[in-house]
Amino acid sequence: MSVFDEVCAAYEQADTATTYRVYAEPGPLAALVAGRQRLLKLLRDGDEDLAPIDSLLRNASFRLVTNVIPPSSQTLELDRFAELLQSHIHQLDQGTPAHQAASTALDATIELLDMEGTQLGRETIDVLETAPVGERAVVLRYGHQRKATTDYLAANGVESDVIVSSELRWSAATGTLVCVGWPKLFPDAVWNAARWETVCFVQYPFGPTNEPASGLFGTDGGMKIRPFRTTGVPSPGDTESLFDLDQSLLIAAEHVSARVPNALDDAVPGKLVLLADDYAVWTSVGEGHWNMAIDYSTPEQPRIAHVKASQVDRDAYLLFRDQGATSLLVRQVADQEHGSAKHRATQDRWKQSIRMAVAREGGFGQATEELYAQGALTANLRHWVTDQSIKPQRRQDFDAVCRFVDIEAQADELWKALTEIDRAHKRAGHTIRKWLEATLLAGVGEELLDSGHERLEISGFGTMSAFRVLHVHPETKLVDPMVIDEPFKVEDHGWHG
Amino acid sequence: MKQKSAKGPTPSGDLGETSVGLLYVRVGKQVRPLPDWAQWLVELGAAHCRTDFASKEKHWAVVTIPDRRFAASLIAHGAICARLHQADWPSVRDRFAGFAEGTPITWIDANNEARYGELLEMDDDFISYRPRVHGGWGLKAKRMHKFASSFWPANEDPEFVDGRPLADHPDFVIAATGMSAELVLGTSDIDAILIGNRTQLEADLTDVCFSVADEIGCLADTVRAREMVGLGQHHRSAIISAVAQPEDVEGSNCHGPAIFDGASAYLRMRDAVESSAAIVVLDRWNPGAENAANTVQIERGETWISAERVEVRPQPACVELYQWTELR
Numbered sequence: 001m002s003v004f005d006e007v008c009a010a011y012e013q014a015d016t017a018t019t020y021r022v023y024a025e026p027g028p029l030a031a032l033v034a035g036r037q038r039l040l041k042l043l044r045d046g047d048e049d050l051a052p053i054d055s056l057l058r059n060a061s062f063r064l065v066t067n068v069i070p071p072s073s074q075t076l077e078l079d080r081f082a083e084l085l086q087s088h089i090h091q092l093d094q095g096t097p098a099h100q101a102a103s104t105a106l107d108a109t110i111e112l113l114d115m116e117g118t119q120l121g122r123e124t125i126d127v128l129e130t131a132p133v134g135e136r137a138v139v140l141r142y143g144h145q146r147k148a149t150t151d152y153l154a155a156n157g158v159e160s161d162v163i164v165s166s167e168l169r170w171s172a173a174t175g176t177l178v179c180v181g182w183p184k185l186f187p188d189a190v191w192n193a194a195r196w197e198t199v200c201f202v203q204y205p206f207g208p209t210n211e212p213a214s215g216l217f218g219t220d221g222g223m224k225i226r227p228f229r230t231t232g233v234p235s236p237g238d239t240e241s242l243f244d245l246d247q248s249l250l251i252a253a254e255h256v257s258a259r260v261p262n263a264l265d266d267a268v269p270g271k272l273v274l275l276a277d278d279y280a281v282w283t284s285v286g287e288g289h290w291n292m293a294i295d296y297s298t299p300e301q302p303r304i305a306h307v308k309a310s311q312v313d314r315d316a317y318l319l320f321r322d323q324g325a326t327s328l329l330v331r332q333v334a335d336q337e338h339g340s341a342k343h344r345a346t347q348d349r350w351k352q353s354i355r356m357a358v359a360r361e362g363g364f365g366q367a368t369e370e371l372y373a374q375g376a377l378t379a380n381l382r383h384w385v386t387d388q389s390i391k392p393q394r395r396q397d398f399d400a401v402c403r404f405v406d407i408e409a410q411a412d413e414l415w416k417a418l419t420e421i422d423r424a425h426k427r428a429g430h431t432i433r434k435w436l437e438a439t440l441l442a443g444v445g446e447e448l449l450d451s452g453h454e455r456l457e458i459s460g461f462g463t464m465s466a467f468r469v470l471h472v473h474p475e476t477k478l479v480d481p482m483v484i485d486e487p488f489k490v491e492d493h494g495w496h497g
Numbered sequence: 498m499k500q501k502s503a504k505g506p507t508p509s510g511d512l513g514e515t516s517v518g519l520l521y522v523r524v525g526k527q528v529r530p531l532p533d534w535a536q537w538l539v540e541l542g543a544a545h546c547r548t549d550f551a552s553k554e555k556h557w558a559v560v561t562i563p564d565r566r567f568a569a570s571l572i573a574h575g576a577i578c579a580r581l582h583q584a585d586w587p588s589v590r591d592r593f594a595g596f597a598e599g600t601p602i603t604w605i606d607a608n609n610e611a612r613y614g615e616l617l618e619m620d621d622d623f624i625s626y627r628p629r630v631h632g633g634w635g636l637k638a639k640r641m642h643k644f645a646s647s648f649w650p651a652n653e654d655p656e657f658v659d660g661r662p663l664a665d666h667p668d669f670v671i672a673a674t675g676m677s678a679e680l681v682l683g684t685s686d687i688d689a690i691l692i693g694n695r696t697q698l699e700a701d702l703t704d705v706c707f708s709v710a711d712e713i714g715c716l717a718d719t720v721r722a723r724e725m726v727g728l729g730q731h732h733r734s735a736i737i738s739a740v741a742q743p744e745d746v747e748g749s750n751c752h753g754p755a756i757f758d759g760a761s762a763y764l765r766m767r768d769a770v771e772s773s774a775a776i777v778v779l780d781r782w783n784p785g786a787e788n789a790a791n792t793v794q795i796e797r798g799e800t801w802i803s804a805e806r807v808e809v810r811p812q813p814a815c816v817e818l819y820q821w822t823e824l825r
Contacts, residue, residue: 003700003704003706004522005524011563
């Protein structure tokens, strides 16, 4: 074999090795080609795993079981089988109403039968769906039995809106996460795929009959949740290296999956800030959002300041809490140092009452209208039910909420408790600032100035990480509010070519 | 010597049908068309062949492929062929104006074959010449409409200088580039620079596994790297080692794309390239490609000014292409 032939073989292998395939634009076409090549490989070229099939082709018939509407199971001659399968592929490609309505991909199970109908072999072909592609997202390929997979994940405490995919890669070609599927049917999934640089990677946990799958597409069975990450380039023929990942990232992946937003409406405008030591963070550019920063304008006396995202620039120093949001730190300090703990039950009761009232009204839209009808000047119910909010600023709005949720008799008691919490939070903010400034004055920040990243102890309340800002991305993008102010390691979220 | 399908100078224009559609691969005694991925790489090079020194922008293209052998060479081949066709060559009239009687000339006749002769005289429309016949000069002077076919001043036998061949496979050069051998072999320019492992690049370039029509050859015949053709010979490209000093890249005065063969070449030399077009070839199985790709991602965020892309047809399925434009 000549050197050029070796190179050609490498391309061919990359083209047919489903596991490692990177789909570049136009994804659907590539997928279509891959599906057909896969089929041809199975039917004609033979394969080590399919050697018995290869030798029996002439005397055998094939049964094609598809899950497109209507589900079908037919025993066919080879030519007719190939024709039918390609017809399904074509219909998927064209997006006929029936196929658009199908919530699953065309999964074809091929059973090899001898003349007496005895099953000799069986393979599952996950023929990739093909679909029009927008500029940004390519598509999502999800495993068959998607619902079973997501149900299983939910039963195991993982949010069900996990992207289930056998192939999900960050593409240098498109600058997007590349996957294959129906954008129209899974807009959220595609949205998530395009936005999240880290996703939960789930290998097929089930075969077609909810049994551990095996074979060309199979796994070793059981559930595998793997965070998709960008290191560990697989080699041809190595089916496991892609999944041989750092399990410590599992927690992070679950964390991410739990934060997947349900709708675009929840997204907030944010900017990506590149930090020292290969970290990055999304900061909110929304009104009223502040970040803690270290003001080194007087180096001998660094001070803690609050800055808006629009004020963050290169060489600024930002502070982020390592264990949860900074607002939670304030809450903890307020509870332990400034006595707001005794009012928390009251606060929770108030928020729970609002949630129930909103559900009763049929959603935030109707609830907001009702609140205005009750005399509220502002009706920011979405915010008030979150942990970031303590109380409405105006008593008038608060009273309207109490009337709306039918707890007007307790309004005074509630208002007093919430005001106490509000004051405690403000005092806690001052306390944290003093602690941090004292820490910096004690010379702890030297490493920060040197390397751009240092972890600061907050007496008894965990740690905060301080980073030097390297770059602020000029574009504003819509991001999930829960990723705001959560620094992440860039190398875990990059590209996989 | 019989020459086939050679064109005279083309004032300007696209790559057209040259080289891109002509290269074949030899497998034993058989010949097969260039695979789609290889042809696409040639086209990628052709698409990125222009460098505008005055431009403040730089076009980047990153391709990731399963195996990067031959990739940089094919890209360079495409870029050089395209630049040869787009060059603003002087007209036949201008070229002949300064030649004295007796200057050897070559041209492509009506049968598309190369002929040789000796210039006698010319006026505005016609050229008089004495043909070369059986190794000697013909006795009768001939007269031909000088724009009826493609004339070119040449050595008596343009592929040789002092009996030494200018190229190992001159007919392959003509067939693959679609240009007169005199243009390819008799002029020097840096139409592309290849940055990478020199040993590997030279191995790719010298593999005689290509053909056009009946002529066999290697990419070194058309790429003609300065370091490979030898001192005093004409060249069209340069090879720069990935471990060379960055100053070597700056001094190359490249008119075409800089082609980074591999992650190391890109990571080490990316800032040294002055060319306004750069193509990076990354081998997906190489762990180093990961660092290069991350660098692409990060630095692109800092220098990116637009998603402007150089037009090239959609890449084959197993190839990724990532393009952007940044400030130089």
